[in-house]
Amino acid sequence: MKDVFGKALAGYFNKDLTPYLVQRDDGLIDEQDIGLYFTKYSQWKDYEKEVLKYAKGKALDIGAGAGRHTLYLQNRGLEVHAIDISPLAVEVMKKREVKNAFVMDFKKLNFPDNHFDSILMMFNNFGLAGSIKATKKFLKTLNKISAPKGMIITTIRDPYQTDDPRHLAYHKKNRKAGKPIGQVKIRIEYNDETGDWFSLLMVSPDELKDLIKDTGWRILKIIKGGDGNYGAVLEKLSN
Numbered sequence: 001m002k003d004v005f006g007k008a009l010a011g012y013f014n015k016d017l018t019p020y021l022v023q024r025d026d027g028l029i030d031e032q033d034i035g036l037y038f039t040k041y042s043q044w045k046d047y048e049k050e051v052l053k054y055a056k057g058k059a060l061d062i063g064a065g066a067g068r069h070t071l072y073l074q075n076r077g078l079e080v081h082a083i084d085i086s087p088l089a090v091e092v093m094k095k096r097e098v099k100n101a102f103v104m105d106f107k108k109l110n111f112p113d114n115h116f117d118s119i120l121m122m123f124n125n126f127g128l129a130g131s132i133k134a135t136k137k138f139l140k141t142l143n144k145i146s147a148p149k150g151m152i153i154t155t156i157r158d159p160y161q162t163d164d165p166r167h168l169a170y171h172k173k174n175r176k177a178g179k180p181i182g183q184v185k186i187r188i189e190y191n192d193e194t195g196d197w198f199s200l201l202m203v204s205p206d207e208l209k210d211l212i213k214d215t216g217w218r219i220l221k222i223i224k225g226g227d228g229n230y231g232a233v234l235e236k237l238s239n
Contacts, residue, residue, distance in 0.1 A: 004188045004195035006088025008034045009066050011191070013092045018191060025185040025197065026173070028166055036123075037066040047223040048122070051153050051231035054221070057117025060145075062106050063125040067093035070120075074099060078118075081111075106138070111145045119145075119152045126154040126232075130199030132180060136215050143216035143236060152217060152234040157182070157202045161228035180207065208232060 008020040012034040022030045041049070052069065055078060061070045064082035066089065073080045083104040084090055093101040104110065106128055119142055121128070129135040142152060159171065159182030171181035182202035188195040203211060205222050212218065216237050223231040 001085075002193065002195050003086050003088050004190050004193050006084075006086035006092075007193065008188070008190040009037060009086070009092050010088045012038065013066070013095065021189040023187050023189060023194075024170070026166075026170055028170075029189075037068060039068060041072055045225050045227065045229070047225040047229065047231035048155055050223045051155065051221070051233055054151055054153055054233045055118040055120070056151075057147070058115065059118040059120060060111070060116045061120040061122075063121065063123075063128060064093060064098075064101070065089055065123070067096055067098040067101065069122050070098050070101075071096060073120075081116075083109075109141060109145060113144055114147050115145050117147045117150055119150065121152065121154040123155060124157055124200060124202060126152075126156050127182075127201030127203070130201055131183060132201070132211060135201055135211060139212060139215035139217055146236050148236065148238070150236040151220070153231075154234075155229055155231045156208070157229050158204045159202045160204050182207075205230060205232070 011018060019031045020034055022032055052072065055073050057078065059073055059078050059080045061080055061082040064070050064084050067082050070080045070082040070093065080100060082093055082098050082101045085103065085105050087103050090101045090103050127135065129138040174181050174183060180201065180203065183199060185197055185199050187197045209219055212234060217234040218237055219232060220235040221233040
């Protein structure tokens, strides 16, 4: 594993402000500020703050990055387990005093059944599985490891909230291929090093409602933002 994203996090933590790039498979390249992963609570969007109010009990932060959400909940007194596939991200989290940080692939979660009251998938991590089918399967896994009144807390980019011709052309290409418009294939570049391609799924609130059918979850709250993103809280259905 190249761990390009982890190197970007570690670089920023060590005062290297070099941005990282996100390259889409149609050639589009966006420059990103790695500092977003280190922002303080006062800098967060309102919808992000609102969904986190629902966090309770024992929590799992999937794809925790630099641990900003974990640290916030930890400071609120919650027991939080932060996981990331990046060893360098986990190192950064530990240096930032995250108490429980582990290198773990979200596809290979190693936790007991009925274990977590809250599961966080922030900053588009809800779509890490990369497709509708894989996300449904993942949600069933999360249902298994969540407590009877468990919740999923997430923030998602609504792919329909754009008028950028480059994104609209990508949507058209996806429709033609029979894919959701918000399913993208991307890779990360940092300091002349390029990571592996991976798929990410972004869905609108209406698509989210359809996606979670038959996965053991239902929507409790949708909080829309003014920047094309929104927060969502899902609650576990009673067996």
